[in-house]
Amino acid sequence: MKLAILGTGMAGQTLAGKLADLGHEVRIGTRNVAETMAKTAPGPFGNPPFKSWKEQHPEIPLVTYAEAAAGGEIVFNATSGGASLEALRLAGEGNLGGKILVDIANPLDFSKGMPPSLSVCNTDSLAEQIQRAFPKAKVVKALNTVNALVMVNPKAVAGGDHHLLICGDDASAKSTATEFLKSNFGWKHIIDVGDITAARGTEMILPLWVRLMGALKTPMFNFKIVQ
């Protein structure tokens, strides 16, 4: 399948690498290819600069947001939350229309220090902002509640016995995304928590997620919903 990953950070790298390994035709998009390749500083979480990762993945082309989105049957927004709307504008409305846009970003605001707050929440969410800005895209919020390594390998945590939460306005898009996440990454338990406004809930879990990471001293955890 032809897939577009927008964003070259840890989440974008992890998604793109895994999906290419699975045999998909993946392109990874960035604002400016030359600038991204020229970066030498490590990422915010100590991950190596994109160029190092790219050298290990010569089969994955680094292209502009627009070039990536144009060729993708499914588009993943793996940009940082504060940059997502602008990145998607650069990807182009026409390249997103009619497609499933899996939004894995969180509107984390680090400007006031750690732990981060959210730049949008409560009565709105990043996913809703994206859906409003690109009404023809079928936005599915998913994967934003777990670490990148867990996104693509849920079995790394408790053998996969935990939950992924997804939401969106388009039932068919949610169904396709659910099947994609199960068959590609091995997710066993996916709960549809409702329309795109439910993203308020799945994004607002992040402040707790960050505290739990501190308490547990690892990002390798997830929530299992028990009854």
Place this chain on the structure above:
Amino acid sequence: MKLAILGTGMAGQTLAGKLADLGHEVRIGTRNVAETMAKTAPGPFGNPPFKSWKEQHPEIPLVTYAEAAAGGEIVFNATSGGASLEALRLAGEGNLGGKILVDIANPLDFSKGMPPSLSVCNTDSLAEQIQRAFPKAKVVKALNTVNALVMVNPKAVAGGDHHLLICGDDASAKSTATEFLKSNFGWKHIIDVGDITAARGTEMILPLWVRLMGALKTPMFNFKIVQ
């Protein structure tokens, strides 16, 4: 132990009833005793008016917030989030100082319809507002992430194999509260997620909680943190 429950709603009733059954000397506090006893309408979740509950619990005195707090060794804030600060002012700073104040309330705002939003979140929380207003109280945020029936009987969900999240600035108060919740209600797994600012995280889980209740069609669930 002498315990004060502030609030006569479902949470207050459930906590007071269980703690009295366990042999504690419980008093339940309200703004105006006569008005609370005169109510005939059912509660917002279909629960019977307080008077009906009171008839079944003649051993639990209904008193003013101040009278309840004055006699309590531990004080539970089980008022609705929007009314909590005013209720605690009526309880009296002097009656709260030096005591553990277990804040189980959530700042739910139903004024914009369902699902509710939060009246405070992100860079502040109800628990922090309470701690700032009553600096001599030892505020411990706890129990706000589960339904009232689960609060006092965690075994009703998955045999008790799930997590309670607590936070607060006073380590000794958190330790005492943790022991209290384990020995009285049977909580097995309690995670300390940090100082009182971590209540932003545990309160911001409510929008997701409400969506999950809708998706699962039951309030009898909880989060288990798996690694």
